[in-house]
Amino acid sequence: MARINDVGGVEGFGPVDTADDSEPFHADWEARVFGLMNALRAQGIFNLNEFRDAIESMPPGEYLAASYYERWFAAIRTLLERKGVIEPGELDD
Amino acid sequence: MSGDHSDATIARRVRRLETLLEEKGLLTGGELDEAIDSFLAGASPANGARVVARAWTDAAFRSRLLADGTAAVRELGSMEGSYQRLRVVENTATTHNVIVCTLCSCYPLRLLGPSPSWYKSEAYRSRVVREPRAVLAEFGLELPPGTRITVWDSSAETRYMVLPRRPDGTEGMSEEELAGLVTRNALIGTAVL
Numbered sequence: 001m002a003r004i005n006d007v008g009g010v011e012g013f014g015p016v017d018t019a020d021d022s023e024p025f026h027a028d029w030e031a032r033v034f035g036l037m038n039a040l041r042a043q044g045i046f047n048l049n050e051f052r053d054a055i056e057s058m059p060p061g062e063y064l065a066a067s068y069y070e071r072w073f074a075a076i077r078t079l080l081e082r083k084g085v086i087e088p089g090e091l092d093d
Numbered sequence: 094m095s096g097d098h099s100d101a102t103i104a105r106r107v108r109r110l111e112t113l114l115e116e117k118g119l120l121t122g123g124e125l126d127e128a129i130d131s132f133l134a135g136a137s138p139a140n141g142a143r144v145v146a147r148a149w150t151d152a153a154f155r156s157r158l159l160a161d162g163t164a165a166v167r168e169l170g171s172m173e174g175s176y177q178r179l180r181v182v183e184n185t186a187t188t189h190n191v192i193v194c195t196l197c198s199c200y201p202l203r204l205l206g207p208s209p210s211w212y213k214s215e216a217y218r219s220r221v222v223r224e225p226r227a228v229l230a231e232f233g234l235e236l237p238p239g240t241r242i243t244v245w246d247s248s249a250e251t252r253y254m255v256l257p258r259r260p261d262g263t264e265g266m267s268e269e270e271l272a273g274l275v276t277r278n279a280l281i282g283t284a285v286l
Contacts, residue, residue, distance in 0.1 A: 007219040008195030008246065016216045016231050018283075024133065024207030029104040032111065034132065035125030042128075043119060052197065052249065068198070068213045070103060076110070086113060091106045 004060035030069040037072055046079045054078045133207070141204035141254055142275035144169060144181075146268045149259045159183055162254065166204065179204075180245070183256040184285070188241045191229065191282030192253040193221045199247035201254050205280050212281065222246065232283040255282040 007013070025031040040046060046054075054075035058066070066074060080086045114120035144166055148155040158165035162179035179201060182190040194200060195218045200208040211217050221228045225242045229235075236242065245253040257279040263271060278284035 005196050007215050008193075008222045010215075010219040011223070013214075013216040013219045016211050016214065016220070016228055018211055018232050020210040020214070026210075027100060027104065029100070029107045031129050032107050032125055035128040036107070036110065036114075036120075038128040038132070039120060039124050040114075045119070049249070055197065064215070068210070073103060073107060080110075085117070085119070086110070090113065091109050 003056045004058070004063045005056045025069075026067075033069045033073045033076070036076055040076065040080075045083065045085065050079060051075055132202075136202045137206045138204070138275070138277040138280060139206075139272070140166075140169075141201070141277075141280045142272040144204065144254075145256060145275045145280070146272035148181075148256055149271055150268050155256075158256070177249075178251045179254065180251055181254050181256050182243065182245055184258045184282075186258070187239065188243065189229075189236055189282065189285075190243050190245060190253075190255045191221060191225055192245045192247060192255060193218055194247040195219070195222055196246075196248070199249060199252060201252040204254055205277055209277075229283060232278065234284055254280055257286050260286045 025034070037051065041048060041051070055063075055071050058071065058074060062074065063071065077086070077091060081088050111120060111125070115122065144158065147169060148158050154165065154168070157168075158181050162181040163177075165181075166179060182192075184190055192200075193212075198208060198213040200212065202208070217228065222244050225244050226236065229242075247253055257275065259271070260274060263274065266274075274286055276284055276286070279286050
């Protein structure tokens, strides 16, 4: 069965926001998440395929509601919890 | 995008994770800055533009580029990650190419620089494979009805880059001047030159 990320050909997402274009990161935390993903990968905590899988297996509602780097952060949390590096809920307020 | 409130929440959580990882010895101060800086320094559409300008001025290189993009860009020192294959697709008078990653955001980062947000959006990913002509029109690109459009869907293994057509009236230009004409969107295929 297709996962939620498999959106090719799906209707209803509206026009492309072509103006959302130039900056690689909208906010500093997005850059930090980018750096975290690369640092953890480089250390072998997880690999790229595990990371992609963690994004692609997000619950559909959460996936669609999340921005690009929110998905990245969710995937990092999932993998770190699964591997016992952090405790579930350890990052929550 | 998320509103300010959720932005502040996630920013706090990211900081908390950084602190936790530092306490556990999995992250050292400055490591993230280094990762971010080296990413931004090594990834630029200027790299892709250099490849295009060489292809426009060197027919043998152009042939090698279209036959094996991975090996050809390596000749110019623009290395894509060694785990991927780069395929360069050429626009002609009657065909136009455009790239996408319907599943996520695969993209030849070193050659094109950081990908624009719209490339990672559901709207672009879902629609460009179904109605490319309409999506290209949203970028202001109206192609003649007779032009054949091919959409290339990237994967974890294969990345694509468009070789745009060389603009008319550029015969006297140097390779460097030609590279200056090439835009990121022309390398994606959402613009022509």
